[in-house]
Amino acid sequence: MLSPALMAQTVAADAPVSPAVTKLVEDFAKGAKLQSEGLKLDLPVLGDNPASVPVKVSVTLPISERSYCEELIVIAESNPQPLASTFHFTPYMGTAEAAIRLRLIASQNIRALARMSDGKVLTARQFIEVAPGSCGL
Template sequence: MFNHTTRRSLVLGAAAAGASLALPATALAQAKAPLVGPLAPNPVEFQKQIAQFTGKATPQTEGLLLDVPVLADNPSAVPVKVKVTLPITEQDWCEEIVVLAELNPSPLSCRMQFTAAAGTAEAAIRIRLSQSQTVHAMARMKSGKVLVVKQAITVAASGCGM
């Protein structure tokens, strides 16, 4: 099983040997980051994801529902439901929904894109949580509105280290 130290050694060793790795930029950045533990939260990445999604829009807290359990007995598969409650029309529909786990090592849990033809913007997924934390959902409408919602969840044990 690879841990954070092993991954770092592989990435840095391969780079020194002239090999190229097909890893996402975030994985390479994590491999070169100071070792603070493989399950450490990444607040910089979390804030970056929020800033990239919202852009210059002022997020509004109405129009988006987030359904997660208050207590997750299986943190490796926490059920999450997200639904846009604003009317979906040909002029204004939900283009994208993201789900973020604030204290996970990789906060972006899910990204879903929609078209006007979908007629609705809702999804049910399962995410892995590293610890008790707040789950955030954001939706971007065609009109430029950004909808946000969040909910705290308590987990029984870490799901990211399993």
């Protein structure tokens, strides 16, 4: 039997996506097929302070001069402005990872996308349940 947190995560992963989020993803992917491996999204299952939710994103593929992350974005799918952050990288950085804190309006999916220099677009998506008490909840 699944825990309530895992059940919520499973249900939320299938939740409908707003047209604004769909457009963000399509514009970022530029026609490339999204790959679900190679990008790690790390955030808590429960955000006890929705005004400051820690999120870490990292590309797990090897970074080289020929294959590196050019751009990475984080999307808070249910926030009024879904695009939460954008990061740009070069092959000389040696790694592609970012840590941020998000303000979330409600429980929702957080999505990260990374565009690699070889044309691959990596994606990761995770649901977070936020505790009421901030951001107008």
